[in-house]
Amino acid sequence: MADECPCPAGKSSWPELVGKNGDEAAKTIGKENGNVMAFVILEGTIVTKEFSCERVRVWVNHSGLIVIQVPKIG
Numbered sequence: 001m002a003d004e005c006p007c008p009a010g011k012s013s014w015p016e017l018v019g020k021n022g023d024e025a026a027k028t029i030g031k032e033n034g035n036v037m038a039f040v041i042l043e044g045t046i047v048t049k050e051f052s053c054e055r056v057r058v059w060v061n062h063s064g065l066i067v068i069q070v071p072k073i074g
Contacts, residue, residue, distance in 0.1 A: 007035075007053030007073065010033045011033045012072060013070055013071065014029055014032070014070065014071045014072070015070045017029075017067050017070075018067050019066060019067060020067050022040040022060035022066065025040075025067050026038035026039070026040050029056050029058070029071060033056075035053075035054065036054055036056050037054060037056070038058050039055065040060055040065070041057050042059075042060060042065075043059055043062065044062075052074065055073065056071050056072065056073055056074070057071065057074070059071075
């Protein structure tokens with residue numbers, strides 16, 4: 001799987017959201033790219049590995065639900 005999204009759909013990653021609240025990050029992603037749905041996911045959760053141009057996973061920690069890695073389309 002490539003790091004770059006093959007889908008021509010606007011913004012594809014949000015490095016500025018690392019360290020922010022997961023729910024707020026998901027709202028920001030929805031505002032900045034209406035072509036994707038953002039999902040807040042706790043670290044350690046098992047997820048499918050299939051790629052989707054319509055999905056952004058917002059990985060958060062358990063203690064404060066803070067974004068722990070760069071949200072990106074996939």
